[in-house]
Amino acid sequence: MEHDPSGEKRLLDALSSGDPAAIAAIYQLYGERIFRYTYRMLNNRTDAEDATAETFLRVIRRSRDLRADGAFRTWLFRIARNLCIDKLRQHQLMELPLDATVGSGEERTALRIAVREALNALPKDYREPLILCDLEDLSARQAADVLGISVPALKSRLYRGRRALKDRLGAAMEKAL
């Protein structure tokens, strides 16, 4: 998706002035990305759907706080991340298993399952930079803003995360090489 800062600014101005059509357009722009991100965080389509909807509902409720200065995407991801963390906590409290391998028959390939399991097994500090930088293509600066950490800290976690993932993928990796 092409990022058009001036178009996005117009939409955000319209949203903060209470134009309901603007949120539909913003959802059109970012809905799919936020859904993918929340799914990668939660490994559960139902929870991802709920978190995506709630992310945009929070945008509506906080539209007066909006800053149309290019930081919107980071702000959106930060809202989605907080919702995911809440949901993950609920899962832990209720001891609900995450359906890490849920998907269509096609999706159940050995590689996909191995990658998802390896990613889920990583500590949160490593997993999140990998999702934001290597899957969502956010820059180090943007990912650091979403996580509320410095860029050097982000890079350190990202690099360690890659090595931890590489180690966990072990056998699957050997087959691919």
Next chain:
Amino acid sequence: MKIEDAKKLVDLFVDDELPMELASEFKQAMFEDAELREEVAELRNTKSMLQQGFEGFEMSDDEHNRIRRRILMELGVSETPHYPNIRQMQLPIGR
């Protein structure tokens, strides 16, 4: 570039974040050191496998529509189509 120095720059190289001159020195170091080459290849593979693990994942139409409906409900906007160009018919009452 010393191999020890190159090893500290592996991730920057994999992310294409090295300035051209340094990247060129790094490539030379890779040429000279098999271990460095292997590390670059493994990291590239890890990144690629991670992306493949989630490739082609999309929101279904049902999921998209359900989320859209929740947003519209929050805004109090009806999804009923609006036909502004259709005029209401006049009933022949009192003619």
